[in-house]
Amino acid sequence: MSNLIKIKLPDSSIKEAPSGSTLYDITGLIGKGLQKAALAAELDGVLTDLATTVTKDSDLSIITFDSEKGRDIFWHSASHLMAQAVKRLYPDAKFAIGPSIESGFYYDIDMKKTLTPEDLEAIEAEMAKIVEEKLDVKREEMPKADAIKYFSSINETYKIELLSDLPDGNVSLYRQGEFADLCRGPHVRNTEQLKSFKLLSIAGAYWRGDEKNRMLQRIYGVAFPDQKDLKKHLDFIEEVKKRDHRKIGRDLDLFSTHEDVGAGLIYWHPKGARLRNTLEEWWKKEHFKNGYEILYSPHIGRSTLWETSGHLGFYKDNMYSPMEIDGNDYIIKPMNCPFHIKIYQTSLHSYRDLPLRWAELGTVYRYEKSGVLHGLLRVRGFTQDDAHIFCTPEQIEDEIKEVLRFSLWMWKTLGFTDIKAYLATKPEKSVGEPERWITAQESLRKAIESADLKVELDEGGGAFYGPKIDLKVRDAIGREWQMTTIQFDFNLPERFDMYYIGEDGQKHRPFMVHRALLGSIERFVGILIEHYSGKFPAWLSPVQVILINVSEEQAGVVNEMKNTMIDRGLRPQVDLRNESMGYKIREAVSQRAPYVCVIGKNEAENGTVSVRKRGEKDSITMAINDFYKMLEEEIAEKR
RNA sequence: GCCUACGUAGCUCAGUCGGUAGAGCAUUUGCAUGGUAAGCAAAAGGUCACCAGUUCGAUUCUGGUCGUAGGCUCCA
Numbered sequence: 001m002s003n004l005i006k007i008k009l010p011d012s013s014i015k016e017a018p019s020g021s022t023l024y025d026i027t028g029l030i031g032k033g034l035q036k037a038a039l040a041a042e043l044d045g046v047l048t049d050l051a052t053t054v055t056k057d058s059d060l061s062i063i064t065f066d067s068e069k070g071r072d073i074f075w076h077s078a079s080h081l082m083a084q085a086v087k088r089l090y091p092d093a094k095f096a097i098g099p100s101i102e103s104g105f106y107y108d109i110d111m112k113k114t115l116t117p118e119d120l121e122a123i124e125a126e127m128a129k130i131v132e133e134k135l136d137v138k139r140e141e142m143p144k145a146d147a148i149k150y151f152s153s154i155n156e157t158y159k160i161e162l163l164s165d166l167p168d169g170n171v172s173l174y175r176q177g178e179f180a181d182l183c184r185g186p187h188v189r190n191t192e193q194l195k196s197f198k199l200l201s202i203a204g205a206y207w208r209g210d211e212k213n214r215m216l217q218r219i220y221g222v223a224f225p226d227q228k229d230l231k232k233h234l235d236f237i238e239e240v241k242k243r244d245h246r247k248i249g250r251d252l253d254l255f256s257t258h259e260d261v262g263a264g265l266i267y268w269h270p271k272g273a274r275l276r277n278t279l280e281e282w283w284k285k286e287h288f289k290n291g292y293e294i295l296y297s298p299h300i301g302r303s304t305l306w307e308t309s310g311h312l313g314f315y316k317d318n319m320y321s322p323m324e325i326d327g328n329d330y331i332i333k334p335m336n337c338p339f340h341i342k343i344y345q346t347s348l349h350s351y352r353d354l355p356l357r358w359a360e361l362g363t364v365y366r367y368e369k370s371g372v373l374h375g376l377l378r379v380r381g382f383t384q385d386d387a388h389i390f391c392t393p394e395q396i397e398d399e400i401k402e403v404l405r406f407s408l409w410m411w412k413t414l415g416f417t418d419i420k421a422y423l424a425t426k427p428e429k430s431v432g433e434p435e436r437w438i439t440a441q442e443s444l445r446k447a448i449e450s451a452d453l454k455v456e457l458d459e460g461g462g463a464f465y466g467p468k469i470d471l472k473v474r475d476a477i478g479r480e481w482q483m484t485t486i487q488f489d490f491n492l493p494e495r496f497d498m499y500y501i502g503e504d505g506q507k508h509r510p511f512m513v514h515r516a517l518l519g520s521i522e523r524f525v526g527i528l529i530e531h532y533s534g535k536f537p538a539w540l541s542p543v544q545v546i547l548i549n550v551s552e553e554q555a556g557v558v559n560e561m562k563n564t565m566i567d568r569g570l571r572p573q574v575d576l577r578n579e580s581m582g583y584k585i586r587e588a589v590s591q592r593a594p595y596v597c598v599i600g601k602n603e604a605e606n607g608t609v610s611v612r613k614r615g616e617k618d619s620i621t622m623a624i625n626d627f628y629k630m631l632e633e634e635i636a637e638k639r
Numbered sequence: 640g641c642c643u644a645c646g647u648a649g650c651u652c653a654g655u656c657g658g659u660a661g662a663g664c665a666u667u668u669g670c671a672u673g674g675u676a677a678g679c680a681a682a683a684g685g686u687c688a689c690c691a692g693u694u695c696g697a698u699u700c701u702g703g704u705c706g707u708a709g710g711c712u713c714c715a
Contacts, residue, residue, distance in 0.1 A: 101713050114643075162715050171715080182715045203710030204642025211711075215642050218710070250650080259646095259688080259706040369640055371711080551672050578672080586676035600674055612675065619675060 006057040017054070024050040024189060027062055037064045037225070039193070040073050040186040047073075049139055049186040065225050075100030077137065077188040078197055078223035079107045084179035085126035086111075086219075089119075095181065096158040096207055096216055103233070104222030108205050110158065115217055120199040123219070127197060134192040135176040139185055147171045147182065158207065196230040197223035200237075239477060245529035246375040252534055252591060254525075254542070255376065264373040264380030266522050271542035274571065276521060278540055280361055283385060283518070290406050292357040292387060297339030299363065303329040309338040310495055314464075318366045336362035337489070337514060340388045341496045349500040354510065355391035355399055361521065362386050376526030383521040389513040392500070393439055396511050400447040400486065404469070407484045407517045408451060411473055413638055414528070415537065418474035421453040422482075424461035431465055432490025440488040440511070441467045465491035475531040483524070487514045535614060538594040539635045544571045546588040550581050550600030557604045561597075561624065568628060570635075585612070595631065 004016045007026055015029050023043065027035040027050065041048055042061045047069065054060075063070045079098035082105075086093050090111050098107030113119075142150075144163060150173075151159040159182050163171065174183045176191055188194065199221040207213035224230040241247075249255050254272030257265060268276055284294055303322050306312045311319065315334060322329035333339070340358050349356075363383045372378050391399050411419055423444055426437045444467060448455050453471075462468055466488030472480045489512045492498075499507040518524040528536070538544050545565065549558045555576050565572040573593070575584045581598065588596040589612075598610040598619065609627050612619040622630075 097712080097714065099713070099715085106710095117644090159715075166715075173715095184715055201709060202643065205711045206641075207712095208714080209712035211641055215711080217642080220710085257707095263706065370706085371640070371642095374708090548675090550674055553672090580671095580673055580678055581675065582673085583677050584675095589676060596675085598675065602674085610675075617675085 005054060007054065008057075008059045010061045019055045020053050022050065023048070023052050023054065023060070026054065026060065030062070034062060034064070038062050039064055039070050039077075039188050042069075047186055049137075050189045051136075051139070072100045073186055074188060074194070074225065075105040075223060076183075078194050078221065079105035080137075080174065080176065080179070080181050080183070080187065081127050081130055081191055081194050081197070081223075082123065082199065082219060082221055083107050083109075083181060084130055084176060085123050087179060088126055089122060094156055094158055097162070098181075104200070104220060106205075106218050106220045108207070108216040108218045110207075110214065110216050115202050115219070117202070120202065120219065124197070124199055127194075130177070131191050131194055133177065134190055136190050137174055137176045137187045139187075140173045140175055140180070141170045142173065144168055144171050147173065150180075151182065193225065194223055196225065196227045197221055198230060198234065236477070240479075243477070243530040243533045244375075245377070245526040248529050248534040249376070249526075252542070254529070257375075262380070263370060264368060264378070266376060266379055266381070272525070274542040275536070275540060276525060278542075279518075279521065279525070283361070284359075286406075286410070287359045287387070290357075290402070292359040295340060295343060295358050295360045297336055297343070297360060297362060298333070299365075300330045300332050301339065303331050305338050305342075306331055308495055309335075309341075309492060311335065311338075318368075320365060320367060332365045333362075334364050334366045336360055336364065336384065336386045337388060337492060338496075341492060341498060344390060344498060345496065349390075349510075351392055351500055351502050351508070354500060355389055355395050357387060357389050359385070359387035376522045376529075379520075379522050382523065384516050385518045385521060385524075387515050389515065390498070390500075390510045391513075392502075392508070393436075393511060396439060397443045397446055399513065400443040400469075401450055403486050403513070403515050404447045404451050404453075407471060407486075407515075408453075410517055411471075411483075415531065416473040416475065419453065420472045420474075420480070421448050421451075421455040422458055422470040422472065423448060423455055423467070424458040424463075424470070425467050427460045427462055427464060429464055430462075430490075431494070436490055436511070437467065440490075444469050444486070444488075463487065465489050475527065476533070481527050483519045483527075484517050485515060485519070488512070489514055534592045536592075536594075537634075537639055538631060539638045541592075541594050542571065543573045543591065543593045544631065544635070545573070545595045545597055546591065546593045547572055547574045548581060548584045548588060548596065548598045549574075549576055550598060552576075552578070553601065554599045554604045558599050561599070561609070565628070568632070570628075570631065589614075594634075595627075597627070 003019045005019045007015045007017055009015065009030065015026065017026050017029060023041045024035070027038045038050055040063045041050060042063060043052060043054065044058050063073065065071055065074055076099060079100065083095050083098055086109060090113055093109050093111040096108035096110065098105065144166060148160055148163050151163065162182060172183060172185055173180045174185055174187050199219055201220045203218045203220065204215045205218040207216055222233055224233065249272065252271060253269050254275065255269055256267045258267060287294065303312065311334065319334050320332050322331050361383050363381060365381045368378060368380055389399050408419065425441055448469065468485060468487035470482050471484035472482050474480050493509050493512050498510055500510050502508045547558045547561055549555055558574055558576060562572045562574050575588065577584065585596060592614065594614045596612040603609055603621065607624055608621050609624055610619045610621050611627055
C-alpha cells in the first residue's frame, strides 16, 4: 500500500490521495465535472501536465479554460493538433512556431503547396479525425543534443534553429500519436479534449518576423471546449464585420477614399463632415474651458526646421520627400510640435506666463507602408487633436493630473468607460537629465494613482526623449484601442534652446508635454462608428431626425418643421419623395437616425408628430414642441 | 515593403474553358396618393482598375503598375 499524501486546494481544503497518483486522478477526487474540464494544473506554483504524478504533500490548483492560462494551454494544444493534421496531409511541411494568441492560435509553416481556404477545410477534417483517435498527449524530456538529432532526422530545420537558441540541458517534447513537437508545455491530456475548433485564415508571416527572412504560411485558428462557445466566438467575428466602419461609413454616406488619387487619404462627405465638425466644435469649446488656447500652424515648413527638431534624423522614414520652393526644401509636416515651439519663441516668457497649454487640430502627413493602411484607422493624412504644455518643474504634477482628468472626462462623455493606463519609463538610450526623468515619471505615476486607473507598467518602454502614459479604451464589444498619449519631451526644448525667465531672473528650461486625447480625428471617428455601430447618440448624430410625410399634402408642414429645427440648431433631414411610407421608414431606420418622425393628415391638423425612436418598433404621437424639447434635452445631456 | 487573395454598373455579386457582359438593390421616368421596415412597370447605366505583351481577336492568358482585404516576433 502506498502512503497517503495531502493535497491542499486553493480554498484551503485538503484532499488525501495515494502517493504516486496523477494529477488527473486527484481532480477526480474533487469532482467529475472538474476532472472533465481540467486542462492542466499548478503544482506548488509550477504549471504542469495532468499526467504528472505526486509523491509528496503539495499545493494544487486546477487550470481550466475559464482562466487565461487555461485558454493559453488549450489553444497551444490546438495548434499542435493542427500541425499534426497538416503534417499528415502535407508530409513536406516544416514547422516554425505555433503559439497561442489573444484569441486563438496560429502555426507558421514552410511547405511547397500554397494553401487556399478550401485546404483549411481538409485540415479541419483531419483534425477532427485526430480528435476521434483520442491520442494521449505525452511529455518527453531529453538532452538538447538528442532533440537536435531527432528533429534533424525528420528535417525540421526551424526547430533545430529554435533549439540552438535554448540553453544546454534537457528540453521537452510533446508527442501525440506519430507527431511530436518541441514544446515547453504544459498541454491538454488527450486530443479528445479539443473538440470545437475552426481555422480562420491564412496569412504570410516572416520567419522570426524579420522581412529579410523567408516568408512562411501562417494558419490562424481558434478552439473551445464547447461547441456553444465556438459559435459565440464566430458570431462575435460576424458582429465585428457588421460594425466595420468602412461599410457603415459607406452606408451612412460619411466618407470615402479614392484609389485614383491616393491611398490612405480621407474624403469627408457632408454627413461625415457634420459628425466631425460636431466633435471638433465640442473639443475646442472644452479646451477653452479647460485653460487651453487654440493655435493654427502651417502645413509645410523648411527642412531646416526639421533638422533643428531632429525629425529628419529619427523620423525620416515616416516623412515625405521635400518639395522645392524658391531654392529651399520644404517638407509637409508629420508633427505639429516644432511650429508650436516657433510660436513659443516669438516672445520672452516669464515663469508667470506658465503653464502654456496650446492645442491644435493639426493635420499631419506621415508615410505608412501601403500594407498597413486601413480605412479611417490607419491613414497617411490625419488630424491630431494635439496640444503642447510648457511649464515649470513645480507645475508638472498638477498639469499631468489635469490632462489625465480632462482626458478621462472626455472619454466618459463620448461613451467609453473601460479605460486602462500604460506607463512607459526611461529606456536605456535616452536624452535629458536623469532628474527630469524622475520628476516626469513621478508626476505620471501620481496622476494615474489619483485617477484610480488600472495601470500596466512598461519599464524601459518609453521613447528616448521622455516617459509617457498611454490610455487604452475598450469599446462596446470589448476591443481595446490605444487612444490618449501624454508624452514628455526632453529633446525638443534642448534642440530649440527654449527657456523661460525664472523668479531668480535666470534662464530655465521649460518642461514640454505632448498630448493627444482622441489621438487622431480620423481614427477616432472610425472607432466611434464601430463602437456605436453607426447608431450615434443624438448629440453626435449627423442626422438627428428624419421627417417623413404620409402624402404630398403634408409637404408644407414638414418643410416648416425642418426650418424650425434648423433654426434651433438641430440636424433634421426630410424625405418628401413620392414613395410609399413603408419604404421611406425602412430606409430611414437603416440610416440609423435617432428619430424618425411621420407627419400625416392627423398630425398636420393637430400640430403633432408621430415619433419613432431608434430601436423601438412602436411610435408615439406627441406635440411638436414637446418633441423638440425632448430632443434638445437628450442632446444637452449627451445621452 | 513582403506573403496570400481580390479589383466586372453607384452598392452587393454572377459570368466569359479567348469572340467587347448579366442579376438584385440604388438611379431616372410613368402609373399608383399612401398610416409605421421594400406598391407596380419601363428606361438608363460598364474602356470588365490601369499599362504593355501573346493572339485574327484579350474583360478572360502572361508581365508590370495602382488600389483593396487579411496578415507579417503575442517568441519551443
